[in-house]
Amino acid sequence: MREEEIIEFLRNCLAKKNEGVLVDIGDDAAVVKLGGEKIVLTCDTLEEGVHFLRDYFPLYFLGWKGMAVSISDIYAMGGEPLYSLVSLGVVEESGVEEIFRGVKEFSSQFKVKVVGGNLVRSDRWWIEVFSLGRVEKPILRSGAKIGDLIVITGYPGEASAGRKVLEEGRSGYSELKERFLKPFPRKEILEIKKEFSLTSLIDVSDGVGRDLYRILKESEKGAKIFPDELPISRNLKDFAGEKAFHYFWSGGEDYELIFTVKRGVNLPSYWKELPLAIIGEITGDVGVIKSGEQILEPAGYDHFK
Known part of the structure; x- marks a missing residue:
């Protein structure tokens, strides 16, 4: 199955009508009603060997780019990004500081607060960023x-x-x-x-x-x-x-x-x-x-x- 076919399968399998869900599978991000606001939700992953090779990819950029690809999805809904959770696959503890230097510089420049995440030992570097924002009227x-x-x-x-x-x-x-x-x-x-x-x-x-x-x-x-x-x-x-x-x-x-x-x-x-x-x-x-x-x-x- 190709990517578009998998997404179509997931739409048919998972997408259910719910008055609290304004946008579900099939756009750049989901949009839900929560506490009187429209909240934008998205997550993205970058993985060594799939999206980059360590030969040419300093770990600072894994932090920056991991944040960037997630926040881009919120902008692509016409939304304002607010918060992120960062999960990291760690090969060597010595690399974590450099990754989070990239995360911190991005979050400072784009005014996004990183409020948590997860760390796990891994045989290859990866980063997954879940982000949340708000939007008045999503652009689909x-x-x-x-x-x-x-x-x-x-x-x-x-x-x-x-x-x-x-x-x-x-x-x-x-x-x-x-x-x-x-x-x-x-x-x-x-x-x-x-x-x-x-x-x-x-x-x-x-x-x-x-x-x-x-x-x-x-x-x-x-x-x-x-x-x-x-x-x-x-x-x-x-x-x-x-x-x-x-x-x-x-x-x-x-x-x-x-x-x-x-x-x-x-x-x-x-x-x-x-x-x-x-x-x-x-x-x-x-x-x-x-x-x-x-x-x-x-x-x-x-x-x-």
């Missing part, structure tokens, strides 16, 4: 409408290119390496959503193609891509050449955001220092992504492929 994957514009933040593809550079032990390309090792979740979305009416939202963890397709699947829509508007950075082009689009479309681990807005919105090309690019529009051709006459496959990372 399922809200895209025909004619909406598709917007993406930053420069997707750089993180997966950075991973390739690290795996090959190549010198240079420091900015690409940094994008893989130390992603910055896009907290700017909390300001953007106040200025513009977002109809759908997702973070880019598994590649632009795969994550855009998830919006289309949940919204029962299609997409037309504007190939000349794709934000493929000069750093990525210098590294990948003709393969730059491959990294952009299917690379993953950027933790940028894809969102949709109604046509006619006067969207700036930058929000403060964050680049914004309109890369396409929503169509009624359900499940189909087109660039001109070419049909693009929803390629990207699959944990079980």
Whole structure:
């Protein structure tokens, strides 16, 4: 079974209607009613040998990135992160301090309180972060409408290119390496959503193609891509050449955001220092992504492929 098939199985197996559950399996995070508030819940795991190799991955970045991938899911619901629990698989006690230096620096910069967790002896390093936030009105994957514009933040593809550079032990390309090792979740979305009416939202963890397709699947829509508007950075082009689009479309681990807005919105090309690019529009051709006459496959990372 592939990842999407497993998720669909779990939705059918576990998802039950409950008036206290507003969003369950199938979005970036769950949303529940609790004490008069809407609470966002999510968890993520990074494991040595699956998501990184110790050869090129200092443990400080395991702490930072473990927090980042979890908090990104809360931003991808339009939520404000508040608290995290951090569980850690420990190979050597001497590495714990360095991991939690990364956790502490991230939590300080993003104003998230780490309030507990768990430690266990392990034969490989791993981190799991459970995070909680709050949201007034969650922005779901399922809200895209025909004619909406598709917007993406930053420069997707750089993180997966950075991973390739690290795996090959190549010198240079420091900015690409940094994008893989130390992603910055896009907290700017909390300001953007106040200025513009977002109809759908997702973070880019598994590649632009795969994550855009998830919006289309949940919204029962299609997409037309504007190939000349794709934000493929000069750093990525210098590294990948003709393969730059491959990294952009299917690379993953950027933790940028894809969102949709109604046509006619006067969207700036930058929000403060964050680049914004309109890369396409929503169509009624359900499940189909087109660039001109070419049909693009929803390629990207699959944990079980």
